[in-house]
Amino acid sequence: MKRPTIKDIAAAAGLSKGAVSLALNGRPGVSESTRARVLDVASELGYRPSVTARALSSASADAVGLVLVRPPRALGDEAFFFQLIAGMQSEMSCALLLQVVASRDEEIALYERWFAEHRVDGVFLVDLLVSDPRVELMSSLGMPAVVVGGSGHHGSLASVWADDYAAMTSVVAYLKALGHRRIARVAGLPSLLHTVRRDEAFASSVVDGVVLYGDYTAESGAEATRALLGASLAPTAIVYDNDVMAVAGAEVAARLGVSVPEELSVVAWDDSVLCQHGRLTALSRDTFAFGGRAARALVAVMGGAVPTDVEDVLPELVVRGSSGVAPGVGRDAGGASVS
Amino acid sequence: MKRPTIKDIAAAAGLSKGAVSLALNGRPGVSESTRARVLDVASELGYRPSVTARALSSASADAVGLVLVRPPRALGDEAFFFQLIAGMQSEMSCALLLQVVASRDEEIALYERWFAEHRVDGVFLVDLLVSDPRVELMSSLGMPAVVVGGSGHHGSLASVWADDYAAMTSVVAYLKALGHRRIARVAGLPSLLHTVRRDEAFASSVVDGVVLYGDYTAESGAEATRALLGASLAPTAIVYDNDVMAVAGAEVAARLGVSVPEELSVVAWDDSVLCQHGRLTALSRDTFAFGGRAARALVAVMGGAVPTDVEDVLPELVVRGSSGVAPGVGRDAGGASVS
Known part of the structure; x- marks a missing residue:
C-alpha cells in the first residue's frame, strides 16, 4: 500500500494541505479541534507514526539539507558550489547536512528518509530539472524547501533564481x-x-x-x-x-x-x-551572496512565511x-x- | 553541577573509559554484568538520560561532522576545503554535517551538543592547534574522531597527516x-x-x-x-x-x-x-585523495578499529x-x- 501523504490526509479530512501541515507540525494557524481531527485522520490512514511523532515534537532538527548529484571528483573543482555553501552558512545559525549521491533516485530516497527521521528542517533544491519530481515531493511531504537557481515558479515552493x-x-x-x-x-x-x-x-x-x-x-x-x-x-x-x-x-x-x-x-x-x-571574459555574479539569499529564503519559509520567488540580480558580463x-x-x- | 562524563562513570565503576564507552554504546567487548553495572552507575551519576538513551540505541546517526572556524566569505575561495569535503564524500555512504562557526569555543560547544543529541557518529578535526582542547574532549566524550592534517600523535585519536x-x-x-x-x-x-x-x-x-x-x-x-x-x-x-x-x-x-x-x-x-x-610553482598533493583517506580512517574507527596514524604522501613540488x-x-x- 502506498504510504499516505499530507495530500491524502487533507482530502480525507476535507482540509487544505497547508492546514494539515500546520496541524501536524504543531504550528499556530489551526484550531485545536482541527488539529485533533487531523491527528485522528492521520492515525486512521496509517500516516507513518515515527514521522507524525517527530513532526509533532516541536524540536527543531537544527539542520537544513543539501543533496548534490555529481561525481565527487568533479565536484571538488566546482568553486560555484563551495561559494554557494559558504554563502548559505553565512546566513544560517544551523548546520548544513550535505550528501553527494550518484543519481536523482538516490537523492529523492534521501529526502524521504531525512524527512521521516526529522533530520532536517528544510532543504535546498539545486540543479532543477525541466520537469522535476522533487517539487511535487516537497509539497506532498510538507517539507520546507527553496529552489536555488531554477527560474520561474515551482508549485508552492519558494525560489531564488537568476534570469x-x-x-x-x-x-x-x-x-x-x-x-x-x-x-x-x-x-x-x-x-x-x-x-x-x-x-x-x-x-x-x-x-x-x-x-x-x-x-x-x-x-x-x-x-x-x-x-x-x-x-x-x-x-x-x-x-x-x-x-x-x-x-x-x-x-x-x-x-x-x-x-x-x-x-x-x-x-x-x-x-x-x-x-x-x-x-x-565571464558572466559574473556574487555566488556567495546568492547562497546567502537562498538561506534567508529557506529560514523564512521554515519560520512559516509564505513562499515567494526572489529574482537575483542579472549576472554581469566582465570583459x-x-x-x-x-x-x-x-x-x-x-x-x-x-x- | 558539572555534567558527568564517561571518565566520571569509569572512575566510579572502577573500569577503563574504553570499557564504559563500549558498555554505553552497546558494543561487544564487555560482559553483560559489566554493562549492567555501567548503566547503573551512569544513571546514579545523572549521566544525561537522552544521551544514554541515544547511545544505547544502536541506531546510527548516519552522519559525520565537520566544523570549520573561518569567516564564511574567505572560506568560499579556499579550494582546499571543498576538495577535501568532496574526497571525504567519495569514501562515505553517509552525510556530512557541516557547520561554519566564528570561534573555537563555538566549535567545542557544537561537538558537545552533537554528541549529546547523537547527531553524528564521528567527526573530522581540522586546523589542529598546537595544544588542542578538542583532542581531550573527543577522548572524554568517547566520540570517534580523526585528526586531519595535524602531524604526529594526538592522544588516543586517529590521524591522517602530511609531513x-x-x-x-x-x-x-x-x-x-x-x-x-x-x-x-x-x-x-x-x-x-x-x-x-x-x-x-x-x-x-x-x-x-x-x-x-x-x-x-x-x-x-x-x-x-x-x-x-x-x-x-x-x-x-x-x-x-x-x-x-x-x-x-x-x-x-x-x-x-x-x-x-x-x-x-x-x-x-x-x-x-x-x-x-x-x-x-607549488607544493602539490591530491587533496581529494587525502579527504578520501581521512574518511576511510574515520569509518574504520567508527567500526571499532584501533585508531592509527596514517601518514599521507609527501607533497610534491611542481615547478x-x-x-x-x-x-x-x-x-x-x-x-x-x-x-
Whole structure:
C-alpha cells in the first residue's frame, strides 16, 4: 500500500494541505479541534507514526539539507558550489547536512528518509530539472524547501533564481556587436532547467548556432572545443556554461594554435578565481551572496512565511582578455558597436 | 553541577573509559554484568538520560561532522576545503554535517551538543592547534574522531597527516640550490600546528629568514607581500602557506614592477587550479585523495578499529614559471645544483 501523504490526509479530512501541515507540525494557524481531527485522520490512514511523532515534537532538527548529484571528483573543482555553501552558512545559525549521491533516485530516497527521521528542517533544491519530481515531493511531504537557481515558479515552493534567458541574450548581443556570426555554445547537462533556458535564448538570437553538451568537467569542455575547432566552419566565439569547461576550452585552443581572442573569443559562465587568473571574459555574479539569499529564503519559509520567488540580480558580463572583435572585422567597427 | 562524563562513570565503576564507552554504546567487548553495572552507575551519576538513551540505541546517526572556524566569505575561495569535503564524500555512504562557526569555543560547544543529541557518529578535526582542547574532549566524550592534517600523535585519536616539516625543508633546499639567500615566508595562522611545524623547518634551514603571518585571504597575502618588497633588503624568494595568498602576492609584485621569477621567486602551498593557471610553482598533493583517506580512517574507527596514524604522501613540488635562479646568480650554477 502506498504510504499516505499530507495530500491524502487533507482530502480525507476535507482540509487544505497547508492546514494539515500546520496541524501536524504543531504550528499556530489551526484550531485545536482541527488539529485533533487531523491527528485522528492521520492515525486512521496509517500516516507513518515515527514521522507524525517527530513532526509533532516541536524540536527543531537544527539542520537544513543539501543533496548534490555529481561525481565527487568533479565536484571538488566546482568553486560555484563551495561559494554557494559558504554563502548559505553565512546566513544560517544551523548546520548544513550535505550528501553527494550518484543519481536523482538516490537523492529523492534521501529526502524521504531525512524527512521521516526529522533530520532536517528544510532543504535546498539545486540543479532543477525541466520537469522535476522533487517539487511535487516537497509539497506532498510538507517539507520546507527553496529552489536555488531554477527560474520561474515551482508549485508552492519558494525560489531564488537568476534570469538565464536574459543573461544568454546579453552575451550573444555582446558577441554580435563584435562582429561574430558563427557562435557556438558548450552547454551543461541538457536535463537541467537553466540549460534549457539558455538554449532557448541562444536559439532565438543566433542564426548559425551550434550547441554541444558537456558535464561541467574540464574533460568535457576540452572534448567539445576540439570538436568545434576541428569542424570545417569553426566558430569564431564559444560560450561555455561554466568556468571549468571554458578554461579547458581556452587551453585546447592554445594547443591547436588558435589564438584567443584574435581567432576565437571565449566567454564563460560562473566567473571565479579561475576566470580572473585565466583572464577569461565571464558572466559574473556574487555566488556567495546568492547562497546567502537562498538561506534567508529557506529560514523564512521554515519560520512559516509564505513562499515567494526572489529574482537575483542579472549576472554581469566582465570583459577580460579572452574576447574581442571577430576575425576580419575592423577594430573600429567592433569597438564602436560595443560601447 | 558539572555534567558527568564517561571518565566520571569509569572512575566510579572502577573500569577503563574504553570499557564504559563500549558498555554505553552497546558494543561487544564487555560482559553483560559489566554493562549492567555501567548503566547503573551512569544513571546514579545523572549521566544525561537522552544521551544514554541515544547511545544505547544502536541506531546510527548516519552522519559525520565537520566544523570549520573561518569567516564564511574567505572560506568560499579556499579550494582546499571543498576538495577535501568532496574526497571525504567519495569514501562515505553517509552525510556530512557541516557547520561554519566564528570561534573555537563555538566549535567545542557544537561537538558537545552533537554528541549529546547523537547527531553524528564521528567527526573530522581540522586546523589542529598546537595544544588542542578538542583532542581531550573527543577522548572524554568517547566520540570517534580523526585528526586531519595535524602531524604526529594526538592522544588516543586517529590521524591522517602530511609531513609539513619535511615539505618545508624540501622547498627551502630547492630555493637555496637556485642561489636564494634572502627567503621570506608568508605563513598562515600562528596558532595552527602545521604553521608551527613549517616555522620550525623554515627557521632551521634559512639563516636570514623573515616570517609574516596572514589568514589565508588574498588581502593578507597582498599586504604581507607589500611589506616584504618594501623593505630595504627585500627577499628574492617568498614561500606562501596557501594558494590564495601566493596568487595575491604575485599580483602585488607585478603591480610594483618586481618581475617574477627574474627578481622574485614565488612558491605556494596547496597547489590548485588557481596555481596551475597562474603558472605558480607549488607544493602539490591530491587533496581529494587525502579527504578520501581521512574518511576511510574515520569509518574504520567508527567500526571499532584501533585508531592509527596514517601518514599521507609527501607533497610534491611542481615547478612552474614563478620560480628560478636568484638575481645575480648564473643560470648554469642554479640549474646544476637543482638537478
